[in-house]
Amino acid sequence: MMLSSVLLFLHLSGLAVWLGAAVLLTILFAVLKKQSDNSLLxxxxxxxxxxxxxAALTVLISGGGLIELLGWRGMDKPFWLSFMEQAGGTVILLFIAxxxxxxxxxxxxxxxxxxxxxASKIAGWYAGAMGIFTVAITGVLLVVSLRLA
Known part of the structure; x- marks a missing residue:
């Protein structure tokens, strides 16, 4: 039981850091698009x-560890759990790659x-891409939080 608590802590902490930093950097890149500063960029x-x-890799590994440890691999799962596993994993892998x-x-x-x-083009690309991933992360989080059947 202790290992599952540690994995859950890592999963939620990684998610908080990943989503929080993504929101912050989306805003920062949008500002840098208008007032580009190469060193800050x-x-x-x-x-x-x-x-x-x-942080994203921590979420992926700890989530996989939780699924394995709790015996959910290969079982019929509620939609929200399957969605978290599949959509969340896909978002993480796409983000990292x-x-x-x-x-x-x-x-x-x-x-x-x-x-x-x-520099303005680069900051604009980052702001847009980071914004899209922030919405995707939040979407997965919403489905899981509502525990949609």
Whole structure:
């Protein structure tokens, strides 16, 4: 029982960090689109890779561990639990893959280009993509919270 409590704590803590930081960075990237500051933009992209990706991975691993530990794998589950497992897992994997791949490309482009317009485009892309993922995370959280049958 102790392990399931630890996994639940990691799952909820990771979700709180992931969603909270995603909302904050969405707002910050939107501001940076209008007033681009290359050093702050680089810091924010590093935060996405180092903080948000780790938090998302923590949610994925702890969620998988909970499903395995509690014996829910392969069983008929209520819709909300299946949705959390499948949609939540898909959102996490897409988030990690997209932002890891794009961050490397965009950081290289940002370091090479000193144009103000380039930084604005990059910040706009991040704001949009981060906003979409924030809505997706919140959607999964809503379905799970309401425990829709």
């Amino acid at each position: 680089l810091l924010c992209t590093k935060l996405v890779n180092r903080l948000l990706s780790v 997209l932002f890891t791949w794009q961050s490397r490309r965009l950081v290289k482009r940002l370091k090479q280009s000193k144009e103000q317009g380039q």
